[in-house]
Amino acid sequence: MRILLAAPDRDILMCYERLLSQEGHEVTTAFDGMQIPQLLAGSGPEAVILDLDLPGLDRSRILRMFAEDNIPVVALGEALPENADAKNIRSLRYPFLPEELFAALEALPGKRSLPGTADAAPGKDIGER
Amino acid sequence: MDTARKRFIRFAMLAVFVLLLVILGIINGMNFTMAAADADAITERLSRNKGSFDNSKPMEPGFLPDGKMGPMGPDSPEVSFTTRYFTVRFDQDGEAKLKAFQIAAVSEEEAIEWASSLKNGTTGWTHGTYRFRVYTQEGKTFVTVIDQGRELWPSYRILYISLGGIVLGLLVSYFFLSFMGKRVFAPLEEADRKQKQFLLEAEKEFKVPLTVINADAELIEREMGPSDYTTSIHRQVRRMTGLVRQLGSMAIFEESAEAKRCSVSEILKSAAESRREELAARNIALTMEIEPDAALVADSELLRRIFGELMENAVKFADGDVRISLKKKEDRVQIRIANGTSLADGDRNNAFDRFTRFENAEGKSGSGLGLSMVKSAVKEMDGRVGAKVEEGQFVVHIAL
Incomplete structure (x- = not known):
């Protein structure tokens, strides 16, 4: 799956770009809201992981843009804007575990899974490894 | 605060x-x-004088020539002039006679009637502000009443x-x-x-x-x-x-912050749905019977946290299916969140005490604070919350 990962923290971008790539996804990153419109051009992402605290971002406008393009979103952070189209969005609060993010991606409506993502089983107890 | x-x-x-x-x-x-x-x-x-004042002996006035005070209060010489009273004497054959009558508010007939009703007493108040005393002298009973x-x-x-x-x-x-x-x-x-x-x-x-x-x-x-x-x-x-x-x-x-009308049905449904996949991965079914359009004036964020905490608890400890129900009852809402459990049947209201963890919490993370916070929040909303185990289900019930 082509995923756009947008978060202000560079370490989050670095870790999860690698983890999502290992899960078989093609990942594009953004650390500022201003970068997003040009990343949506062309063969845009099939899903977006968006930190709601991303700077340079009008949350309501960008979520509306994703909804109009039928791009499902995993929203990272606190409460969604009131007028957000919740059908298109899965919320995930910080701090989250990698398997929780993978499970949220799996649960997105209309997403297309790539082969190799079957290992991202939600609820796996890391402590048992 | x-x-x-x-x-x-x-x-x-x-x-x-x-x-x-x-x-x-x-x-x-x-x-x-x-x-x-x-x-x-x-x-x-x-x-002492069979129901009347003895004015035969001269009494000392209030202030004496040597500057000392004479008798005051009940023993003052003026009392015999200012006291309104009557005394009725009852002979041995029960015949009543007015012995003394120095009162305007009561007639002679009423005086005898009052004394007849009081003669078996000793002392006390009668007819509001009248004080009476019953005493016996020379085999006769006297009833004295003063105003x-x-x-x-x-x-x-x-x-x-x-x-x-x-x-x-x-x-x-x-x-x-x-x-x-x-x-x-x-x-x-x-x-x-x-x-x-x-x-x-x-x-x-x-x-x-x-x-x-x-x-x-x-x-x-x-x-x-x-x-x-x-x-x-x-x-x-x-x-x-x-x-x-x-x-x-x-x-x-x-x-809680500002309370406004919000959909309790939607908030509960959202909290439950967000855990469906996690439960499904553990082969645990989630069933919901949520009446639509249940709304309350409340802090929606607080409700989200309450239901989130309860779902967290249910999911963490579920040994069997999770069942959620919401019913509207007049202007209140009744919610049940139940999860399969290995705990014995019985009242479990102590689940809401701080730091309480039951025997099935062994090996599971948590500080034992979550449900106590839920209880405090529900009480702030004038609601009630309780927990019990019945037929293999740990049930939390809330009335808001």
Whole structure:
């Protein structure tokens, strides 16, 4: 799956770009809201992981843009804007575990899974490894 | 903190009321007791002369030539002139005769009638402000009744003023406490606000680093293989994640923000649906019977946290299916969240006590604070919450 990962923290971008790539996804990153419109051009992402605290971002406008393009979103952070189209969005609060993010991606409506993502089983107890 | 201030004002006013009641009660009690004693002294003086005053011997005036005070009160020489009274004598055959009659408010017939009804008593009050005494002399029974209305009037006046004083005292103390309460609690409210602000900021600042640490540990394991150290990192991060989430919940739970009409059905449904996949991965079914359009005036964020905490609890400890129901009952809402459990049947209301963890919590993360915070929040909303185990289901029931 082509995923756009947008978060202000560079370490989050670095870790999860690698983890999502290992899960078989093609990942594009953004650390500022201003970068997003040009990343949506062309063969845009099939899903977006968006930190709601991303700077340079009008949350309501960008979520509306994703909804109009039928791009499902995993929203990272606190409460969604009131007028957000919740059908298109899965919320995930910080701090989250990698398997929780993978499970949220799996649960997105209309997403297309790539082969190799079957290992991202939600609820796996890391402590048992 | 607003609740604490109102509770302080209520208790302080109760203390003022009790204090005024006790002090004024004692004063008025003593006043009336002393009035009764004065009246008894007069009836006793009358009884010494078979129910009338003995004015045959000269009595000393109030102020003596040498400047000393003469007899005062019941023994004053003026008492025989100011006391309104009557005495009825009952002969051995029961015949009643008026012995003395120095009163205007009662007729002779009424005097005999009153005395007949009192002759089996000893002493006491009758017909409001009349004091009586029954005594026997030379085989005959005497009933003396004196009118203490004029003497008691000041005592009643003091009583009415006392009652008015209690009401006035409560009003004054209410306004004073309300005014002072704001000033006394202002530093406490500020400290409380700063503490909540700190909890929320700390929660925010911890969250992203924890996410990064765990992701880094995951990457290390994938690239270099798992080790005891990465397992330990995961374990400690899980523990810190739980604590950090509860830090934020504590700040939100303690005081709710603006309440407005919100859909309880939608909030509960959303909280439950967000855990469906997790339960499905463990082959646990989630069933919901949520009546639509159940709405309340409440803080929606607080409701989200309450239901989130209850779902967290249900999912963490579910040994079997999770069932959620919401029913509307007039202007209230009744919610049940049940999960399969291995706990024995019985009342489990102590689940809401701080730091309580049951036997099935062994090996599971958590501080035992979540449900206690839920209870505090539900109480703030004037709701009720309880828990029990019945037929293999741990059931939390809330009425809002």
